[in-house]
Amino acid sequence: MNRFDDQADALRRRYAQGDDGISRLILHFVDQVEVICSDGDHLDQYNRRRHELLMQIKVLELAYLNLHSHAEMPSVSLDHYSDLAGMQVLRGVFSPEFATDSYQWANYIARRGLVDGKSVLEMGAGSGVISLFLHRNATPRSICAVDVNRYAVVNLHTNVDQFGIDPSRFEVIESDLFSLVPSKRRFDVVLWAMPWIFSDERFVRQVLEDCDDPCEKVLLRSIIDPSGESVRKFISDARSRLSPHGKVLLISSDFIPNGMIRRHAEEEGYLYRETVFAKNATVVEATGMALDLYHLELTLQ
Numbered sequence: 001m002n003r004f005d006d007q008a009d010a011l012r013r014r015y016a017q018g019d020d021g022i023s024r025l026i027l028h029f030v031d032q033v034e035v036i037c038s039d040g041d042h043l044d045q046y047n048r049r050r051h052e053l054l055m056q057i058k059v060l061e062l063a064y065l066n067l068h069s070h071a072e073m074p075s076v077s078l079d080h081y082s083d084l085a086g087m088q089v090l091r092g093v094f095s096p097e098f099a100t101d102s103y104q105w106a107n108y109i110a111r112r113g114l115v116d117g118k119s120v121l122e123m124g125a126g127s128g129v130i131s132l133f134l135h136r137n138a139t140p141r142s143i144c145a146v147d148v149n150r151y152a153v154v155n156l157h158t159n160v161d162q163f164g165i166d167p168s169r170f171e172v173i174e175s176d177l178f179s180l181v182p183s184k185r186r187f188d189v190v191l192w193a194m195p196w197i198f199s200d201e202r203f204v205r206q207v208l209e210d211c212d213d214p215c216e217k218v219l220l221r222s223i224i225d226p227s228g229e230s231v232r233k234f235i236s237d238a239r240s241r242l243s244p245h246g247k248v249l250l251i252s253s254d255f256i257p258n259g260m261i262r263r264h265a266e267e268e269g270y271l272y273r274e275t276v277f278a279k280n281a282t283v284v285e286a287t288g289m290a291l292d293l294y295h296l297e298l299t300l301q
């Protein structure tokens with residue numbers, strides 16, 4: 001048996017009993033890794049696809065942990081990020097408890113002074129880890145935290161209260177992308193820790209549609225954006241929401257189709273720049289997920 005056969009067996013054993021969509025997707029992706037075969041002429045392509053599938057499995061395992069770790073608890077207090085001690089994460093919200101990439105990115109943004117003196121909108125703010133960190137450790141003029149997930153919106157309000165933040169400097173809006181953000185508002189920076197699985201497979205869309213557990217459904221939406229449709233719409237719609245020379249910031253990694261994002265951004269008239277801000281960083285201790293983390297910066301010209 002090679003190394004993936006062992007891993008595949010372990011994954012099948014762990015998720016075969018799961019009656020949730022996340023388990024079905026993990027088993028589906030495991031099958032796919034076994035189906036693709038190396039072809040000497042296209043080795044790079046094969047290796048890339050295999051890496052992509054293995055990382056997608058790890059992202060799904062992260063969502064599984066997120067869904068099942070605190071089944072009975074209405075909330076978890078995040079005390080292991082010392083500068084955000086006491087922050088709450090409610091059930092049904094993508095939790096920074098399991099993955100540190102958002103926290104590492106927020107640190108990078110603050111260190112580079114990218115939001116100082118700026119009006120900032122965070123799309124898909126979730127529990128608020130990035131916005132709260134920037135509020136505390138940088139000097140943004142204002143923050144507007146947006147999410148389509150109702151549980152996340154409640155969670156954001158909880159954390160604004162918990163940290164005693166003046167709500168006039170930290171607004172929370174429930175909205176599908178920019179649809180309910182007042183159209184006259186302009187921001188200097190809009191950012192998104194976007195979903196990282198861009199699969200366009202029918203099976204994946206079907207699992208998303210069939211999911212009838214509301215917590216699982218929103219967690220799936222936190223990690224899967226079929227064909228990258230939402231991120232492309234976000235980039236397009238941000239054009240009319242940015243101040244002159246405003247920026248869109250995205251966190252990406254080495255298994256994301258950054259080329260697709262670049263092409264779309266350039267077609268929309270942005271200047272595209274990408275930087276690896278953490279090399280081989282362990283982002284999920286539980287599954288040993290280590291990645292190169294990318295900061296994508298799209299500047300309106």
Ligand SMILES: C[S@@+](CC[C@H](N)C(=O)[O-])C[C@H]1O[C@@H](n2cnc3c(N)ncnc32)[C@H](O)[C@@H]1O
Nearest residue numbers: 094102124125126147148149176177193194222
């Ligand atoms: C990867 S999670 C990041 C959450 C949080 N920012 C963090 O870093 O922990 C992606 C977030 O995007 C949100 N999201 C997905 N699609 C969205 C949409 N169309 N409009 C607004 N938010 C969306 C999800 O609900 C989720 O909170």
